[in-house]
Amino acid sequence: xxxxxxxxLGVIQGxxxxxxxxxxxxxxxxxxxxxxxxxxxxxxxxxxLHLATLAAVVLYYxxxxxxxxxxxxxxxxxxxxxxxxxxxxxxxLGDEIKKTQLMPLLxxxxxxxxxxxxxxxxxxxxxxxxxxxxxWWKIVTIGAAQAIRLPGLSRSGSTxxxxxxxxxxxxxxxxxxxxxxxPAILGASAKDLLQHGLGKADLPLVPIxxxxxxxxxLSLASIRVVERLSTRNRFLVFAVYGVAAGAFVxxxxxxxxx
Numbered sequence: 001x002x003x004x005x006x007x008x009l010g011v012i013q014g015x016x017x018x019x020x021x022x023x024x025x026x027x028x029x030x031x032x033x034x035x036x037x038x039x040x041x042x043x044x045x046x047x048x049l050h051l052a053t054l055a056a057v058v059l060y061y062x063x064x065x066x067x068x069x070x071x072x073x074x075x076x077x078x079x080x081x082x083x084x085x086x087x088x089x090x091x092x093l094g095d096e097i098k099k100t101q102l103m104p105l106l107x108x109x110x111x112x113x114x115x116x117x118x119x120x121x122x123x124x125x126x127x128x129x130x131x132x133x134x135x136w137w138k139i140v141t142i143g144a145a146q147a148i149r150l151p152g153l154s155r156s157g158s159t160x161x162x163x164x165x166x167x168x169x170x171x172x173x174x175x176x177x178x179x180x181x182x183p184a185i186l187g188a189s190a191k192d193l194l195q196h197g198l199g200k201a202d203l204p205l206v207p208i209x210x211x212x213x214x215x216x217x218l219s220l221a222s223i224r225v226v227e228r229l230s231t232r233n234r235f236l237v238f239a240v241y242g243v244a245a246g247a248f249v250x251x252x253x254x255x256x257x258x
Contacts, residue, residue: 001045001204001207001208002207003206003207003210005034005036005207006045006207006208006210006211007207007210007211007214008030008034009027009030009031009045009049009211010049010052010210010211010212010213010214010215010218011214011215011218012026012027012030013027013049013050013052013053013215013218013219014052014053014056014214014215014216014217014218014219014221014222015218015222016154016222017050017053017156017181017215017219017222018053018057018156018178018181018219018222018223018226019154019156019222019225019226019238020114020118020154020156020157020160020161020226020235020238021111021114021154021157021238021241021242021245022110022111022114022151022152022153022154022155022157022242023053023154023155024101024149024151024152024155025107025110025111025151025152025153025154027046027049028101028102028104028107028151029104029107029249032102032104043192045208045211047189047192047193048208048211048212049211049212049215050185050188050189051185051189051212052212052213052215052216052219053185053215053216053219054181054182054185054186054189055216056215056216056217056219056220056223057178057179057181057182057219057223058182059220060178060220060223060224061175061178061179064175064179065179065182068179073132074132075131075132075176078131078132078134078139078176079176079179079180079183081136081139081140081143082139082140082142082143082146082176082180083143083180083183083184083187084143085140085143085144085146085147086143086146086147086149086184086187087187088147089147089149090147090149090187090188090191091191094149094188094191095195097149097150100150100151101151104249104252104253105249105250105253105254106150106151106152107151107152107249108152108245108246108247108248108249108250108253109152109246109250110150110151110152110153110246111152111242111243111245111246111249112242112243112246112247112250113152113153113246114152114153114154114157114158114242114246115238115239115240115241115242115243115244115245115246116239116242116243117157117158117161118154118157118161118235118238118239118242119235119236119239120161120165121160121161121162121164121165121235122161122164122233122234122235122236122239124164124165125164125165125170125233126164126165126167127167127168127169128167128169129167129168129169130168130169130172131163131168131169131172131173131175131176134166134168138163138166138167138168141162141166142159142162142163142166142173142176142177142180143180145158145159145161145162146158146159146180146184152246155177155181155184156177156178156181156226157238159173159176159177159180160173160174160177160226160230163176163177170230170231171227171230171231173230174226174227174230178223178226
């Protein structure tokens with residue numbers, strides 16, 4: 001892996017893990033365009049990038065995480081309950097879902113669906129119910145939305161949008177979505193390590209540190225951007241981007257006959 005490739009992938013991961021535009025879809029397309037189509041050779045660096053973004057969200061929400069651990073309450077239980085669907089889907093369908101990362105046209109379609117969903121959720125968001133007061137069916141619904149793991153469908157976009165459509169306070173949903181990413185990333189990373197080890201690891205130190213550091217810094221910035229835009233009803237920019245990106249990728253794939 002070259003320094004340029006490592007940096008590009010680090011930038012993509014940092015910008016897209018928490019912006020509601022799908023990191024998995026963007027990373028899969030970037031690897032495809034760079035000719036890196038062997039999942040085993042990409043596995044180790046992908047794990048490092050995910051751990052970099054995990055470190056970012058833990059650092060950003062360190063005080064909230066400390067409070068949840070020090071005085072466990074309903075929000076911590078909600079995080080556990082909402083994580084169950086993705087654990088089930090990942091265990092039974094994880095390997096099949098990974099195969100879809102080699103399907104650029106499917107990713108393009110998912111980009112468009114993701115964009116439309118974000119627009120609908122942002123426009124139709126209602127209510128100001130606090131998360132700790134939300135009934136359990138809403139928590140399970142958010143968890144089920146996270147479990148839809150096709151590349152091109154944003155995890156954060158799915159959980160945030162679903163929470164808004166359920167009438168939960170915008171800020172509460174954003175925080176809950178990002179905290180929910182912690183067990184999701186940890187679980188997926190642990191499963192990959194147990195099943196595949198580090199794949200065909202060929203990781204020069206300097207490019208990897210540069211890419212991971214970039215992902216970490218940009219992830220911190222991305223979390224802040226989402227927090228700000230979510231409270232101002234400005235998710236339209238992500239919706240437009242998703243539809244435009246999906247249309248562009250679909251046109252490119254169809255033009256090449258793949």
